[in-house]
Structures are given as structure tokens and as C-alpha cells.
Amino acid sequence: MSAETHPLMKLDSKRMWIIYGLIAIVFFVYTARLYDLQIVKGADYLAQAEENRKSVINIPTQRGNIYDRNGVILARNVPSYNVIITPADLPGNPVLVIESYRKYYGFSESPEAGAVQEVYRKLSDLVGIPVSNSDAYDADGFLTEDVTKYFKACDNNLGITEIVLIGDTRAPYSPIQVACDIDEQTAMIIRERTDELPGVDIEVSSLREYPTGEATAEIIGFLGPIPAVEEKYYTELGFVSDRDKVGYAGVERTLQDILGGINGKRTVEVDVAGKIIRDLEPPVDPVPGNNVKLTIDVRLQVAAREALIKEIREWNQYLGYEKYPSGVVIAVNPKTGEVLALVSWPSYENNRMARLIPAYYWEQLQLDPKAPLFNHAISAEYPPGSVYKMATAIGILNEGVVTPEQVIEDPGKITLTQQFAPNDPRPLTLDYVCYLYKSTNAGHGPVDYLKGVSESCDVYFYKVGGGYKDEVPEGLGIWRMNEYARALGYGVETGIELPGETDGLLPDPTWKRINLGENWATGDTYIATIGQGYVLTTPLQVLNSIAILANDGKHMKTTLVEEILNSEGNVIQPFEAKQLWDITKDPMIHEYDENFLQTDVVKTVEPWVIEKAKEGMRLVVTEGTASNPFEGFEIPSAGKTGTAEYCDDLAQEKDICKPGLWPAHAWYVGYAPYDDPEIAVVAFVYNGDEGSRVAAPIVRQVMDAYFRLKAIDSQLPGQ
DSSP, rough: OOOOGGGGGGOHHHHHHHEEEEEEEHHHHHHHHHHIIIIIHHHHHHHHHHHHHHEEEOOOOOOOOOEEEEEEEEEEEEEEEEEOOOOSSSOGGGGGGOOHHHHHHHHOOOHHHHHHHHHHHHHHHHHOOOOOOOGGTTTTTBBOOHHHHHHOOTTTTOOOOHHHHHHHHOOOOOOEEEEEEEOOOHHHHHHHHTSSSEEEEEEEEEEEEETTTSSSSHHOOOOOOOGGGGGHHHHHHHHHHOEEEESSSHHHHHHHHHHHHHHEEEEEEOOOOOOOEEEEOOBBBOBBEEEEEEEEEOHHHHHHHHHHHHHHHHHHHHHHHHOOOEEEEEEEEETTTBBEEEEEEOOGGGGGGSSSSSHHHHHHHHHTTOOOOSTTTTTTBOOGGGGHHHHHHHHHHHHHHHTOOOEEESSEEEEEEESTTTSSSSSSSEEOOOTTHHSSOOOEEEOOHHHHHHHOOOHHHHHOOOOOOOOSSOOOOOOHHHHHHHHHHTSSSSOOOSSTOOOBBOOHHHHHHHHHOOOOOHHHHHHHHHTTTTTTBBHHHHHHHHHHHHHHHTEOOBBBBEEEEOOOSSSEEOOOOOOOEEEETTTOEEEEOOTTTTEEEEEOHHHHHHHHHHHHHHHHHHSSSSTTTTTTOSSSOOEEEEEOOOHHHHHHTTOOOOOOOHOEEEEEEESSSSSOOOEEEEEETTOOOOOOIIIIIHHHHHHHHHHHHHHHTTTTTTT
């Protein structure tokens, strides 16, 4: 009997081919996919894999120190101790210790959860941070979105449990900061108890400290986190936006490139959890920032600040209310341009910005009407008043408007026709008075050049600046006046190494038409000659103008930087005084034709004109407007007082802008010794009334402090 095949064992050949076809298609798809992944896109995926296993660790550098000219530290780095936890090094899974998570998921207490909890409890007792904060969770027991999205290390109200959970979720092998800037004793205790606190360690970072604090804050400034608008710039330089700090104010900001240094880096291989396996490249060490020695003498800085504050507070106490809210004192060496002291009061405490900028303190500073964050020495623009007369004074002699001996009559008041055009059909008649007339109803009488300067006679300068009948047929005029003002440094920034400097304002007919939509009036020229009207300057510009005259016409660049040193203390950029121009040798005064149009002809200021101006300023101290405050001062000095009427927003709010009774700022600027100047000082007191009464005594005290310090230094060994 022959064997027969069972019918069920017979397969339909058609169906077999379908099965074979499906299998072939599957193999083809997988083969094609493998080819695509390994051959076509293999290089890309290999690069991604290579990138995933590599991690670049940014190594922070050390910021350079800042010193005064004598080596006194003004800004330095001090160690800051931060408590860090590496989640992966804890004795177990950090997630298991979260009570709300355990209840929600039904977790039972486990030995490893208890071990982690014990670490948290011990650490909490040491640093004062709670083990957990129930407010960080939503109704389902999860951390809220605000907690996870806006989490910032050391700037939160979370407990240790929540902080570690966030770190474990992000990168379990990367340390996360739990507490920052703890005291050294606590840090040492934690390090000694590492056996009891596995996963916990102390990170030593750098914190900026300002030993002189508020006394130099307007010069030094402070640090802050990298601003969002500058993040790209600093990232390209190798800084880390959420870690590194940069200068926000003062020389910390302007000298950022010098002080900041360069971060190092370490390229390592990591596993999927972020654990470091090995170095892939030789580490690049960070380059420390350079140190900077400033030109200021912190002793003189403190003395100037105390003199300013003392004078203001004594007057406010005498008057019974705060009439004088703020002021400025600046001292420079006129021969070199070195700034010896720069005070803008009130200021702020920059040490409060060391770790972070407190929101409440920042808001307090911004809302303060005295504007302590505002550097009044270089950024505020004020009418200069009579200190500006020295620009007019050198102009009238150099242009031959008058001679030094020519006598001009000051009856105390002159009446002028105010015209806005040569053929103005409706001119106004206005009285222009001398300050003396306001109290005596009389003027200075016959006034020559030296008396005009020493007594600060307004009518004298009205006449020589704007012209007056046959007595002065043609005055200096606004165009030529501005030329001499620019020669003395007005209307331009000094270039001092501080942020926010302004250039002031030298008005002219073109400026007025463009900005105010009005024609220039005859009276505009008269009041500009005495530094009033639209003329605006900074205290530093006023000081510069007199420093140029004291230095026989040589304009030295104003600077705060004495030397730049590397991290080892070697000088890499020594101080070198830089002369910008000499008004007696560098032609920079444009001549004007009979139609007051500027020509291409330029000229210098005659040396004898400078000498005559200095002689007038010497008489200010010996027998003029500053003779009382400088009586008995042994060092021969010279200077100029200023009382500048104003009406700004603050004055309008107080309703004190009264015609004939305008409020006034107090100015005094002087230098000493007269025959060989070593120091030039300006003092400005907001709403200070009279320069001779309020500002001049401050300058005298600063000069006295300077020469006392000089005498002390001369007796030191090696001097």
C-alpha cells in the first residue's frame, strides 16, 4: 500500500508565495532602515553619539583685584562656602524620601529612604534649611510648575528634599547647591562629618568684597548676573550666564575686559547619567583677570566724603530741614589728569550686592529721590553759574573785546532790549542785575578785568559777553564764547573710566531752533556768559576747565587708572600721563566773520591771557568772593566761586521757582599751590545757595587733607 499525503499537509503554493513575499518585504524594510541608519546617516548619528558622550565643563576664573594708588584693597575675592549635594552619591534614591510622593504612590518606608532622610535631617540642623516644604507641591503630590521652571539655586524657599529632587531629575551626577555663603565654621563641621553625610560636600567659590564699601561705591561699582541683552556677547567670551558675574557699575563695569579674566574648560567623557568617565582632551586652565591700581587715594576719598557730608548736614541742621540733599567733590592732579578723589553723595552700599542684588534694596535705591545710584559727578548736568565765567574771561582778552585795564561800570543793574530777530517789531525790555544789587541795590562800581573775576561781577560779564552800547561796542558773542568753552573741555566727555558720563550743553542759535523751535534772543547770550540759561555742565567738566588753566593751558586726559598688573603683581601697563591739547600751542579756536559765520581760520590762546585769568582767580581767594572761607589757609591757592540759579523738576514740585527768588546750586573750584599746582578740587552742593558759603569750605578741607597726607607720607621711611 502506497503512502498518501494527508490533505491538511498540502500547502497552497500561492499562499506560500504570499508569505514568502511578506517576509521578504519585512526583511527589505529592516535592511533599508539599517542601511539608512548605518550607511546613509551613519556619520550623523556617530557625531551625535560622540557629542552625547562628551561634556565640556567650564572652569571659573578669578577676577582681578582693585587697589588705590597706595596699594589699599578696594575690591577683592573672598572664599564663599556653599553646601552641595550630588544626588547619585546619596545612600539610595532621593525620590523615596518625599512624603507626598510616598503617600500618593503607596510607597512604604524603606531602609534606603530612611538613610537619605537621616542625611537631610542632620544637614538641616547645621544649615537651617528645612528638610521639606509642603507648599512646593500641588494637590496630586507633584512639584508645581513654578517650582521646577523658575528654580534657582540658593534663591528659593524650598526644602532640601525638593532641591535634591530637582537636581536628581536634571543630572544626578552633577552637584546642586543647597545653601550658599555659609560661615566658615559650619563649612568645616560639614567637611569633618562627611562619613555621616554621604553625598554632601562643601564647594568653595569666589565672592566679591569691597572693604571700603560705600566710601568708594560710586567709583568701584558692583557685580551682577550677566544681563539677558548681553548674554550672547559674554557666552562667546566663555562666560556662563547663570553662574558668572560681570560689572554693573563703576570701574567694575568699564574695566570688565581687564578684570574679568578667561574661564578654563575641561572636555570629558560621560555616561548616560552624566557621570564623568575620563578626560578626552588636556584641560585648559583658567586665566586670572588682571589687577588694577587706581589713581585715587582712599584716604583723601574718605576725607573729601566726610567734608561734604559734614558741611551739608551741619547746614541742614542749622536751617532745621533738609535743604541741601546731595553734593559732589572731585579732586585731580592738574598736571597728570589723575583723579585723586571722586565723591557723589548720597551713594549706596555695594557690599549688599556681593552675592545677589536684593530686590527690595534695589527698588529702594531706584525710588529714592536723591538718586543714590546716579553718579552726580559725571552723569548729572547742572547750570555752572559763575565758575563758567572763566571761559568768557579768557575769550574776551584773547579776542580783544576789552583790555585787562579797561574799566567797565557796574551800576548793579542794566536794562536790555530783548530781541528775537534784528528787526523784531515787538522787542521786550528786561533788567539784568548783579548778585550784589539783590542785597544792596548797588553794584560794584568801576570794574576792570581782575576785579570782574575776583568779585564775580555779573554786570561786567554781561557787558563784555553780549556788548553794551558804546562802552563795549561788540561783545564776545555766543559763537566765540562756545569756542573758548570747548577749549576748556566743556561740551565734550572727558573719557573717564566710568559708565554714564554726559557731555553737557553749549547752546547756540542753531541748537535752540532745532530743539526748542525758537529764535535766539539777545538775552540768551548775556545769561550764557555767566553760565546760566541753557548752559549745562557736569562737575567733572567744571573741574577740568580750571585744571587746564592751572596747568598753563595743557589739557591732560582725566583718568582713574594708575597701573594694570597681572595676577602675579607685575606691572604690565604703567601709568603715562596723556596730553590731549595745549590751548596755547594747538590752534583750536575758530575765527568768525562779521556775520558770525565760522571760518576755517583757527588760532591759539595767548599765554599771557592764561596768566591773567590765573591772577584773577588768585584774587578770588585773597580779596574776592572766597576770601572768608580761605582766610588763614597757609597754602597759596586760587579758584572761582559759583552760584547757579536753576529750576528743575524737583524745584517745580516744591514750588520754589519764583521770579527774582530762584533757588541756586553752590559751586567752588580751586587749585593749589598757586605757583605750582598739585591738586585741583571742585565742590558742588545741590540747592546750596551760595558757593562761597557752602562749597568753598568743602574745597578748603579737601586741600588741607591733601597737604596733611603729603606731609605724613614724606616722613615715612624710604620717602
